[in-house]
Amino acid sequence: RAGPWLLSTILCDKFLQHLPLNRQSDAFAREGIDLDTSTLADWVGACTATLAPLTTLIRAHVLAAQRLHADDTTVPVLAKGRTVTGRLWNYVRDDGPFGGPAPPAVWFRYSRDRRGEHPTDHLTGWTGILQSDAYAGYNTLAKPGRQPAPVVSVGCWAHGRRGLFKIAERDKAPLA
Template sequence: QIARIKKSCRRCEKMVQEPAPSRPIPGSMAGPNLLSHILVSKFDDHLPLYRQHEIFARMGADIPESTLVGWCGRAMKTLQPLIERIEAEIMASDLLHADDTPIRVLDRSRRDKGLGKGVKQGRIWAYVRDQRPWAGSAPPGVIYYFAPDWKEDHVLGHLANARGILQADGYKGYAKLYEPQTDGAPRLREAACWAHLRRDFHDFWVSTKSEIAREALDRIGKLYDTERGINGQTADVRHAARQKLSAPKVASFFAWSEQQLLRIPGKSDLAKGFRYGLSRREAFSLFLTDGRVAIDNNPAERALRPIGIGRKNWLFAGADTGAETLARAMTIIETAKINGLDPQAYLADILDRIHDHKINRLDELLPWNWAPMAQAIDSQAA
């Protein structure tokens, strides 16, 4: 409850009253602290809304689950201008990590048509900018997009304006992005993931104890030994170290891989692993010639880990709109976390300020620029 005192002038009897403060959701009783608690509990702590409803009920606050759903969606609508600024910043990077993961989404139309139990498989895509491993100046960030299926059109739309280097797995939908343009150069150069390649050999070694798979793991492990020593160094330092220490090992690995393919069954999983690496030799070697490029795509895989944890709790999204809300919420929460912020404190502050904040100063509320309101007032006064 907000008390606004009315005062009147004794001479002219004119009534005056302080304007009502803006609400994060116009016309709603939900304040910024309550909304931030609900959002972080749902999208960071992975606490489904029906459980939050039960918790609030035990505390004497009967907030219907449908109301909680509405608050989440409308809060994301309030934050949409800020989320769009994060997206614009991250997607403008000339070096991106990308990955995706499945998510179950309720689709009652499928059940009505007799197509299963009314659940479809959508995808959550993550795009990460992280220059910290090579001491870059741009702040880290991650954005998420929901797609109702795994068609390449979604990726091509996400990366329509992207230029530079894309570090990702071997998903076929990326292929058109690597094709030469009219000037002969591709819009994006492919950087492959050594961790993904290593996983193929690791899985085969675990199941068969193959000596060849074990040697492949050892050879790749030596590349990572070098990477541990140069993590956080400048791109030039990383490039020099890789040329001296890693380039000979990579050349040796691929020469050895070609020899092993002549010795093992062509249809085995081990052979598939070797062929995967050899077919993308240029992409696997790009990190040797550019010190900014990581040896693997682990930043994107780490960004998707919260989705995997969340799936075990909320099981599925209630609709496409719910999955889109999830993607927007994860964008702002995970970007806040990767910049070292407490997501609940950050969300509470910007939800309280965003309606009254000048649109031409919106960048002040980005996670890497944000300062709590008290600090912002002090800095302006100074």
């Protein structure tokens, strides 16, 4: 039986250090510990199932906010003999700057691609102010007629600032 220390080590190595289970199995074998990759995978699956209610609570807490920040980033995904690119979507709640008492939180979702259906699916039923980059995949959330209501899209200064710096560099603007 695996204890909490071993399970947390396996999970952290897999998800934080990006160390595949087969390499973890090899590392254990070098120390004289026989842990087959399938056993590690079973334990990861059991931990995932055990932690699922926590994920549900984080999602509910984040989506209870009136304001969210959304962004996605690429994440390399190891496949047999190659690496593919997945997407990690994050939805951030932080009411602190607005004087809110709720603790900040981030809800993450993974997808294999960047299709606009993902944020639409992730934010089904949510309405409020959504701060994001100019990715067109968020546009359907702000369409009139969306139920329960269209979201209010607001831009991201960090993304807007990048464009201004590119223009200043390109045009060699002395005052920029």
